[in-house]
Amino acid sequence: MKKMYLNCITIILYIVIALVITPASAFANEGDQKAEGSGFSYKVIYPENQHNKVGYFDLRMNPGQKQTAVIQLSNSSDKEVIIDIGLNSTKTNSNGVLENGPSSLEKDASLKYDFADIVKGKESVVVPPKQTIDYNIEITMPDSSFDGVISGGIYMIERNQESEKQDGMIKNKYAYLIGMLLTETDTEIKPDLTLNKVYADLKNYRNSIIIDFSNTKPAYLDDMTVDVQIMGEKSDEVLYDTKQTKMRMAPNSKIKFPVSMNGDKMEPGNYRAHILVTAKTGEKWEWEQKFTITNEEADKFNQEDVSLLQENRINWQLILMIIFIVLILIIIIYLIVRTLNKKKEKKRIKNKKKTNKIKKK
Template sequence: MKTKKIIITSLSVISFLLPITKVAHADSANFSVTPTIGKNQIGTNVGYFNLLLKPNQTQKLDFTLYNNASQTIKIKTTFGTAFTSQSGSVGYTPDLVKPDPSLKLNLKDYVKLPKTVTIPAKSTAKVTATVTSPATSFQGVIAGGFNFEDVNDTTNANQKSGISITNRYRYVIGLVLQNSEKKIAPTLSLGKVAPDQVNERNVIAAKLTNAAPAYLMQMNTSAVVTKSDDASVKYTYNNAAMEMAPNSNFSLAIPVSLQGVLNGQSSQPLKPGKYHLKMTVYGAKDAKGQYETMVNDQVTKYDYRWIFDKDFTITQAKANTLNAKDATVTQKSKVDWLLIVGFIIIILLLLIIIFLLFKRRKKDDELQEKEKE
């Protein structure tokens, strides 16, 4: 039996601006990473680098890696620019998402570090990265994350099921760089709204962009999509635990189809027509904030609020294409009337031919009878 391979990637991500420990952990990982936090760190008791540097200033950043395995391991080191994932969280995987056009200074261009480091069994190794602040002064922050990944795959095979599981562990330690501690407000804009699919499920995708060099934290989003000529069609989305990276964008997926395990249920197909999206987004919780809303039956105040309204259209062709690919939409068999009419015409022609042949045969028989007489 051919063996199936499933790769499971275990990620341990240190999020920016949140209380965290200094060492990243991943269950069953065979190595650990500890950053050495310097004196020019903004904020204390955090496990990421939040540096205040002058233009063109350079600083060395040290990491201690410990190999707790009984064999030598090789660690791949990379740096990824901060981005916003499809789920509305900040990520740092290198080159996974194309940077937003508003990003003028990409932090990965100012970071140098070794590509790999080899660590003997039960030993430690030091990795030193060099960070140089851009020569031109900038406002706000630029951000990214150091990625440490074990290139030695740990594979567990199950002979009965024919499945092998490969575990890969990655530690991510963030880096925020700024020239001053002056606070910059995040911005938010709504771009294209259109039907799309995520994991073979129909969604309404609404592109959100934070074009400011600032994090948008504690992002609370609520959206309602309605069909202009059919009040029964209504799609909603609510999430009070989102965030966006500086100068980033992502497409917010508003579910249209059923999600998760279906248990035999099916989704309503996406219908063509004119639609309207109304979305409200709050950001940055603050007891003194000027905007308030209810979160888990509690009044919650925020510093920022954005309200968006946008019309969009779903064509019949687009709806048909997405419905055909949605694993949860049961496609009803469509009656091909043209084919049915064609069959009827063919049957009628055959009946006419049979009738004419029968009539001709009868006539011939009558002539033969007369000739015999």
């Protein structure tokens, strides 16, 4: 009997283990992806005032100067190509990477001469089949002289490209980006950073503290390191910290540098941030900034934080699996008990018959 019970328990355990730990299989089609490129090509026509031999426009200008820069656009296909073109000032994203293409990044208040106001061109052009055309960029410099650099980019993308799946692979859209620097003098301008504010927000739908600071000078800041610690207002215990190296800042641009809360629930209260920014050339900026997270902010961001939502979300699949396993166990136990009771009853009846026979004798 004991052996039978052990065998039954072993069978039940095997069933439970098989149901709980067997993973769902996932399949994906993978293959080599060949970049076919865009339907057009370009060539930068360097003017006489090209300052340095580089792969982009680096133009030495004069106050009030007007000039036309040219990019040749070629279409080698049998169909006409429509090219959409954007002229954008250089900005700095939250990772410390320079953005010359289209973006929703804010302009900094220190930006006196915006590239997009100085450099103009058509928003789209048509290149006929098997032909090359000139795309003219009209530059009008401010009347006042300035030191430093005006920085931007020319973004070009073929219209009606489709990002679609082909044979299980994604066919990407392709674009070209050509930088443009405008200077008037060789006067060296050093970057200078100013802290704007520290506040709570979401970054990639996760609770974060944002360090908002600006480079207020018309000069690049290269090889920048940002080191931040977040503490309570009256405590030296570091709650959250982050350090990032090899960053850059564009001239007269701002950065919203995020400090992740590592999936923690945002708690309202008073805090302070210690911020250290250094550059390889020796520049150093250090700030201590108090900030407050309100009850409304904490509630709002906690409700939108995807990591918290995943933790709080009811896993109905797991619950159904557990219910299914429990039902199977109940059925198995019921069948075992029923079988044992039947055997007991048969044995009892058999023993009773034997007893009655003995009594008759």
